[in-house]
C-alpha cells in the first residue's frame with residue numbers, strides 16, 4: 001500500500017468528480033452519511049441476502065462487481081441496479097495491479113466495463129500502481145476505503161468482524177464487505193449488526209454516486 005501514500009487524500013467532498021488530477025478516494029467529507037461497499041460479487045444467494053438486509057434498513061450501497069461474475073449472473077447484476085444501488089468495476093478477473101502490466105490491467109478493467117458500465121473502479125486488494133492510476137483515473141473514480149471488515153478472513157470471527165467495522169466508522173467512511181461465499185460466514189452475522197449500529201449513530205447509508 002506504500003505506493004499509494006502520495007496519492008492518499010482524505011475528506012474528499014462528496015459529489016466532487018476528479019478528472020484533472022487522477023488520484024484515489026479513501027473517504028468522503030459528509031456529516032451524515034457512510035458508504036457501504038460489497039466486493040467480488042455478484043454471488044447467488046449471498047448477494048440476494050445482502051439486498052434483503054439493505055432493504056430492511058432502507059440502506060443504499062455500492063457493489064464492486066467482478067465482470068466475470070456479472071456475466072455469469074446477469075439477473076443479480078440487474079437486481080442490484082433495480083434496487084437503487086450503484087454498481088462499480090472490480091476488474092473482470094480480480095487482477096492484482098502490482099503484478100500486472102499496464103496494458104493488460106487497463107484491458108481487463110475496460111473489458112469488465114462493457115458489462116458493468118460504471119465510472120467507479122475499486123482495484124482488487126487495493127493494489128494499483130501510480131501508472132495504472134494515471135491511465136485509469138481519467139475515466140474512473142478510483143475508490144478505496146477507510147474501514148475494512150476483514151469478513152473474508154477465516155482467522156476473523158464474526159464478532160471481531162463487527163468490532164473491526166464499528167470501531168472505525170465515522171461520517172464519510174467507505175466500508176468494505178464482500179458478497180462472496182468465502183465471506184458469508186462472517187457477513188451474515190456482521191452486516192445486520194453494523195447496519196443497526198450505523199442507524200443508531202444517526203447515519204445514513206448511501207451509494208457512491210459521483
Ligand SMILES: [Zn+2]
Pocket residue numbers: 039040090094124125
Ligand atoms: Zn476483491
